[in-house]
C-alpha cells in the first residue's frame with residue numbers, strides 16, 4: 001500500500017522517520033499528491049483528448065495524435081514524488097553553524113490554474129545532534145513540490161518537515177519562483193518572480209541569525 005500523508009500514524013510517503021516520534025503527517029492544510037493507486041492514465045488521456053477538443057484544438061496533425069497521452073503522463077510525472085529515505089548521520093564533530101543547500105530547482109504546479117511555477121529554493125539549518133544527507137534537502141523540496149501547490153505553503157511545508165525530522169535548532173527556507181499563470185497569461189507580468197521565506201526555531205526569534213542566514217543565501221557562487 002502506498003502511504004499518504006493523510007494517515008498520520010504512518011511515515012510520510014517516501015520519508016523514513018530519523019529519530020523521535022513519527023511525523024505528524026501533513027504540515028498545514030492543502031492537497032497532497034495523488035495516490036499511485038488512484039492514477040488512471042487511460043482515463044486521464046481520454047479526458048485530455050476531450051479537453052483539447054472542447055478548446056477547438058485539432059489532434060489531426062501527426063505530431064499531435066499522441067498529445068493527450070503525453071499530457072496525461074506529463075502531469076502524472078509532475079505530481080508524483082519519488083520515494084526516498086531521509087538519511088541522517090551523527091554530528092560527530094559538533095558542527096554548529098549553518099548548512100545551506102542553495103539554488104535547489106523547484107518545479108511545481110500552481111493549484112489555481114494547474115500551470116507550472118518554477119524557480120529555486122535555498123534550504124538551510126543549524127544542526128543539533130544529527131546532520132542530514134545533503135541531497136535530502138533537495139529531495140524534501142521535490143517531495144512537497146510535486147503536488148498542486150501555492151508557493152507559501154510549499155515554503156512552510158519544507159521548513160516544518162525538516163524542523164520536525166532533524167530536531168534542528170533553526171531551519172530557513174527561501175524560494176524564488178516564476179508563476180506561468182502570472183507571466184504567460186492573465187496579467188502577463190513577464191519576468192516577475194515571487195519570493196517567500198519560512199524561518200523556524202531560533203531563526204524566527206534572532207534577528208542577527210536571520211541576517212547571517214540571508215547573507216549566506218545571497219552569496220554569489222556556483223548555481224547563482
Ligand SMILES: Nc1nc2c(ncn2[C@@H]2O[C@H](COP(=O)(O)OP(=O)(O)OP(=O)(O)O)[C@@H](O)[C@H]2O)c(=O)[nH]1
Pocket residue numbers: 110111112149150151152179181182185186187
Ligand atoms: N498567494 C498565491 N497566489 C497564487 C499562487 N499561484 C497563483 N496564485 C494566484 O491565484 C490567484 C487566482 O485568482 P483568480 O482571480 O481566482 O484567478 P484569475 O481570474 O485567473 O486571476 P488572474 O491570474 O489575475 O487572471 C491569482 O491572483 C494568481 O496569481 C501562489 O503560489 N500563491
Ligand SMILES: [Zn+2]
Pocket residue numbers: 110111112113114115179181182
Ligand atoms: Zn496559477
